[in-house]
Amino acid sequence: MIRTGEEYRASIQDGREVYVNGERVKDVTSHPMFKPLVDIRARIYDMQHDEQTRHVMAYEEDGEWNAVANKLPLTQGDWWDKRRATDTVLEDIGGIVTRVGDETVGEMWSLFDGQDLLNEVDPQFSANIRTHIAKVLRADPFHVSANTDPKGDRSKPPQEQDPDMLLHVVKEVDAGIIVRGAKYETAAAYANQAFTKPTIANWGNAAYSDYAVGFICELGSPGLKYICRTGFAGRAPADDYPLSNKFDEVDTLVIFDDVLIPWENVLFYRHTKAAAFIRATLHRYSAFAFVQRNLKLADMMIGAALFNARQTGLDKQQAVQEKLSTLAVYREGINAHLTAAISLPERSPGGLMMPNQSLLYTGRVLACSQLHEMMHITRELCGGQICVTPDKASFDAPETAPWLNKFYSVNENWVADDRRRLLAFARDMLNSDYAGHRLTFQLFAQSPPFAHLAAVHRNFDWDGPLDFVRKAAGLSDRVLGKTDHASGDKAVSQWFSKDAAVRTAAE
Structure with a gap:
């Protein structure tokens, strides 16, 4: 069910090892660098309960209220609802926040689309992504994304330099995989979980790699260290810098110091095809x-x-x-x-x-x-x-x-x-x-x-312009390289082949 702001605050008071300005943070919910964004995220949770905004922020299903932001988009109407909910949040808080979950949960939906590919590796990975999507729908965690690595010398493959420059698996154990390395994650210091995946897309001819790993990381896990950049909040008076003091989403270098990722949280592993797929479709939603x-x-x-x-x-x-x-x-x-x-x-x-x-x-x-x-x-x-x-x-x-x-x-x-x-x-x-x-x-x-x-x-639909010019110029089908080339009406025919309910709603 949807959480409250206080439930969210309690969930990140788990003793995680967070550092900023060279000092360890005792409580991210009260530290001046983090508190403004923690308060905004808590406000978003509370808006899901507030009678004035609940009808926009949440939906009822099977007797429970769930967050619109986390809902799997099955219809065109779901996207109108998501757009309206985001606008409501930004107008309520009076500014812009980006890493609050609605933008990163969509990355998991791309993996949902790649279940056939995951089944090539291990059917359990496909089951894991369905389980985690259901968990996000029901448990309403603050979900962020881990993407960029420190990278090191980018002219060299990871195996020819310090291997920890890119996050990788160091060994398998009965309980899961042990990973080592680092990731840059905005808002990780005050979030619940992160979809963690590889940065590199050029795997060469390698079919398998210890760097081709994607998983859900519980951000309170042992072995994680959070080294944050200095925030803008508190540097100057809020009256003079109203945005800096309220809307700075703190970026973090998350150190994975031999962190255990349970098997049920592993979404793909040692499969470069799956890693390349997620890189290509990461921002689909x-x-x-x-x-x-x-x-x-x-x-x-x-x-x-x-x-x-x-x-x-x-x-x-x-x-x-x-x-x-x-x-x-x-x-x-x-x-x-x-x-x-x-x-x-x-x-x-x-x-x-x-x-x-x-x-x-x-x-x-x-x-x-x-x-x-x-x-x-x-x-x-x-x-x-x-x-x-x-x-x-x-x-x-x-x-x-x-x-x-x-x-x-x-x-x-x-x-x-x-x-x-x-x-x-x-x-x-x-x-x-x-x-x-x-x-x-x-x-x-x-x-x-x-x-x-x-x-x-x-x-982009390149076929349409090509076929239009072929017909207008009187060219033969040979110029297309094949005789069964799609017509210039490809996009239109695709649209009208969609299910009738969605078409009717759009019309």
Whole structure:
């Protein structure tokens, strides 16, 4: 059943070995670097019980309430529900959080689609993924993802350097496998479990490898050590950095010091084909949640830019309106891709309902590749005062407050305090250490740009344009290399072959 916020807090007070700033953390639920995100995750759990939000955040099945975020997507409607639930969370907390579970649980659904492949290795692995998906549905854990390794010298295979640079199996025992190495995991220090899988995709000709392992790691397991980067919370006053102090999701180097992974938690092992499959399909579902965050960030940038332009009357100028329109085009481009991805869904190999893969991945490229440009346009529209405005203490101090009230009050609608708050919000969103971190994080959380384009290449329907040109130019079937080539109506025919209930709902 769905958990409460207090149940979540209790679940991570398990004595785990967490370090930040060179010191061991006694309690991640109260430490100032972690508490803001722990509180937000607890709030999400409580929203599933709150009478005002439960109908959006949870659903009833067999007499029990379960989290919408964890629900297996079987229909188009499930994706509308997930989108609505995420929007409700982000609007309730007043900002953006990414690693809170709804984006990473989708990675397990990709393994659900690969059960035939897992059965080639061991039927038990296929059973394990079904068991763990059921566990997520019923137990409602805070589930994150472990992906990137330290890697070491990337010009060498792992066997030719320190083998621990990539997480690997060191031995098998009756109870399971023993793994050693390290992974970077955002939010791991205050989560319950992580889907842990390999980074590398180029296995060469190897059919088997100790590095080709994927499993569910219980984050309270013995042998785990969490070495966290310094957080942004508490570095500067919250009044001056409202986003840094509330929404920093702390990244962690998780050390696996001979950690036992029970057999029932092993999802694939010593099978490079399975590892390559999960690398290729990792974001089949989770990309939707990531791109939805970009949409909300676009809203934040538009709001900050428009408020700054309106307070001084600059929104009447054509040059300013053009820049605002550029932000709007970016925002609506993301919105259109998300909406179309749900409206034209696809059945997965495992029978789940996927967002349209080509539309989802091209939307991700749009959202990520233009983000830095949109941030700079927003900086322009906010003006130079976001980098020169004094802090709140100066607005409060008796000696300086009168002067700042004089020069920062525009009219009766925009007094100094509101203007300071807006400028602080914009500065933190665009110019702070936190802002730079979030921009860089796009290259980590959603994979690097070359992987984005590779996903587009794998999922775009190239047959349609080829066949259209073949017919328009009067070319023979020989140019396609085969005579039974799919027609240009491939995408449409695939859509109308979907089950009638989904089609009717979409229409």
